[in-house]
Amino acid sequence: MSKKSIIVYFLSIIAVAVTAEWTIALEYSLNDFTNGYPLGVIEMRRSFDGNFTGTFKPTQESGFGKKLIDAQDGTYSVIAKSSTQPGQQFLSTNDPCLFLHSNLFHVFSASINQEKQQLNMLTVFPDTVAWQKDEESKYNSFGKTCKERVGELSIDNSGTPKGSVQIVGQSTLPSPDTASFVHRIEKEKRAKQHGADADNRSFLAKYWIYIVPVVIFAMISSAVNPEAGGEGQAAQ
């Protein structure tokens, strides 16, 4: 590795470290924000390829699980405020019960605009990977009370919130791919001209479908008429 490239490499690392670019502050409530508490912060960092990754840094609140248990039939609301969009907030709600069953593991699904570094939408889900005792995947959010949804809770829920972040970026809708199509047609045309793509299988491999019936026919006719051969020999 040349000196120059090493310098470039380090510079780029520094650039990434410096642009620990933007944060999303999270607040939660279990009574429609009559009382709101901080949940944590999502830190958004750009990786080398320009994509963002988010890391959830929770607040160290040990009573979080207890609060969820107390409000298990209520609504768990989370408000997200992005540091790049002052004045805007994103609301998401879910069932507290489902989080109790996932050991307080959250999945924050953040839809972002990479270019503008803006949050489009943030949704909070329980992390189904951390489900407890869900062999038959029977947990759902359809029942009216927590018991109907997930059954008895038999867990120690004194933990702090934990979570991972799923980032959905904005992609580009495709345009009709005329270039590749023309390229393919040209390649096929060239291949035909040069004969490079010629069939190089052996004679038998290529024409066995014609040979086999002829052979079978010959075998059958000789089997049916064995004395014909004898007569021929006699005639000689």
Add this chain to the structure above:
Amino acid sequence: MKLSLLVIQLLVYSVVAIFEDQAGKFDWRKTLIGCPKSTIFDDSGRSDRIVVFTKESIMGSLSLHTGKIEWRRILESTASNDAAFTSDDEYIYTLSDGGRIFRSWRKVDGVLVRQILVSEEISTRNSIEVLDGNIFIATSNKLMSFTPEADSPANVVKFTSDRIFSSFFKQGNELLFASVSKISPKLNFVSINKVELFADGVDLDFVSYEPERCHVQNMYISCFNGNKLSVADVFDKNVFHTELDHDITNVSGSGRIIFARGITDLEVFEISNSNIVALKKIKVTPDEEIGFVEPQDSLFLVSPSYVRVVSITLDTAVRVPRVASENHSPLISVFVNPVKKNAKDYELLVVGADCRLELLSVDVSAKAIVSEWNREESLINVESVELVDLPLTESQQMIEDEFEDNESNIMSAFIRRLQVQFGQFCRILSRTFENIFYTLSTFSIHGNGLSDFINSIRSTSSSSNNAPFERDYFNLRKVILATTINGAVFGIDSNDGSVLWKIWLGDDFAPLESISAKQRVPLYVQRTTAHYQLDGLASVVFSNKKTKYGVIVTFNPMIGQVVSKNELPYSIKRISLLPITNQKHVYPILVVDEENEISFYPSINQNELSSCSSLFLMDVDRNSKTMKGLEADLINRKLRTVWSGNIGLASNEEIVAVKGKSFQQKVHSQGRVLINRDVQYKYVNPNLAAVASLDRKNQQLTIVLVDIVTGHVVHSAKIVKAAEPVHLVHSENWIAYSYWSEKGRRTELGIIELYEGHGEQARKEFFDSKLGNKHQPAVLMQSYIYAQGVEAMTISETEKGLSMRSILLAHPSGNIHEVSRRLLDATRPMELTPAMREEMIIGYVPEIAVSSEEMINYNLTVHRVRGIKASPSGLESTSLVLAYGTDLFFTRLVPSGTFDILKDDFDHIFISMVLSGLVFGSYITKRLARSNALSAQWS
């Protein structure tokens, strides 16, 4: 070689054209002209006709005797529909496309004679006049004259400010142009001599011109304000003022006669000797509409139940009753044509508020009225369409009855079975006798010979038009329900397009307004005819013009009988059909009012609601660009915000389409088999909605897929250099869209398909939005060039969702193109391997070819299509399709071919006849052979 193979493969899969003898067999088209603005009665040529100009910028000629369209020309339509026209003995002259294109047409057959591009800019106030072959055209900012030969103007007068009123006045060979500018209320004149234009220095002081309070006739402009009537004589440059003892609501007139109408009185004035003279005062009722034409003396006061003929000079009055229709709308205009042969005969073209045209022939001396014909032109403004099954047949009902009753013992069930089968046997017998009788009668009338006999048998078997009003075997015949923005609801027979019934929704009808400022008249089928003991129910929702409160009218969709009319005490903010039924099998309508309170029509109790405790709605605030997820708590009847955010919408973006999925949609297959025999599972989220937004400034189209329950953005993608028109359809696990690409200067079609990530199906039994996904769904996208514009887009629907779906695209040229999902597919590979070829996968070709064989409406052009409605039939292969716009077009569609039914040219009658002939023949020959053998032995 490979390419040619590919082309052949494409041809094999996409040719679905119909044969010549199938044309018109399953399809029909209804051509319409719209609501008349003005008419010309014309008796030149062989037959009499009425040339009609309509509010929809359509010009058409109707036969005076039958009411059928002789010819029709559809002019360019702009937002303000400001086409102008005039006529002379031989030609009609039109100025359309916002005053940009002048055309002249032959009156007899509507042939285009001449066309001039008059101006480049759009104008909102246009008028046109012709004198001695010279053409005079006025737009908002200039007046032009053209000679018959040249295509460039001979003279031009430019106005300093835009005109709010302009009109030509003709008196003998004298022509005058009068106009009012934006800035001054004075009447400004330009006199015309041949093609010379002279601006008159004199301006005439007149009342401020307002189009809805003024009327223009031959030489006069009359305006009213309160009880004051002002009439300007443009040639004498004189203004007359007069005061009435009541307020004026409307002013009209013809020639020298002016009518000032109040609520109860109609005052008749005549202009004579530079003075305005009150001739008469006539008592009128609000439902009477006046019709008058100079130089006749008779004034016609037409009401839905009678016609009054009043002389304006003498004291004679005749009242002629007419057959009153029960469900009538008020009349809006009457056009009078005196019949030349008999001075006492008149023809009246009566136009209702529901755009119903009726031609009345009035014989004043005999006091007789004949209704010659009528046309339901309101169908040009169809807004919502639903297709409803016909009621069960008697035998189907018997079968249902048999299985309904579970409690009876074996013996009674056996007796019931016998009864049912006896009933069926009787029905078959009676039908057979009927058929035989019909066949024999037609045979005895028409013909002799075997071919006639076969034809008559065929016609009996296909004479479904005479069949009773009940469901056919394959449920192919339906009742089409259509609401119009004029306030009429129609029931149309899908067999032939005939109007079965019509409901007028009342004089206070006003359409609802959607968030995208479109006029909507939603229609909901609340109970289908599947429950044979109960009648079907459908509802139409609109608002009251005066109070702005919502109104729900519920009716029986089979006979058009109104069951109930609910005047709500609040205005409607949001409306939706609940996905659960109450005890009477009715899907209630959920109404959200301005205070976010929820109510149901008809009501539903707590027990019935237990299966569905909440419903999720999405709400868009157009100003702040915020999307909100609302949970409708059906039990406590409250709305609660469950999520909010802008889903990435910038302030200059506008939402152009939002498409969710119907809760009745069926997805047959859960996955797609890949070439390596793996299965890729579809991401089928019933709560998913696709939102398309357009940034007009930066020409950027964004499509966001949102889960309505949680607000989770499943996918978001954008494309630059995209412009309107944007159309979007959403079904199963895919979204198809079309847009205008500014980059390629062409229309492009795109497809987005969603599959479960990581190749496994997450939840097989149910889908729960609140649990989220372990893996993001895999998104496949592809786009294609489409060489035609798109006016409307829809997806075919079949009974079980088993057939391959087709996308129907309406072109501005009037075609409806069927594109199979096999072609509009995001998984078409660029490189085809032999294994793929074996599986008949179609390789990627960047263009979706538009071939004339794929037009489902063959040569029946359907203009200005606004929407296409697809509905399943009883056959899995067949989808029923109605396209509506200026015309209505109905057909059957077979997206995957007719795999479950014999071809319609399968001649079972001929085959059975030949078969029985052969059996009979063999029997005869056997006898003959035996006798022959016997005689041979004897000899």
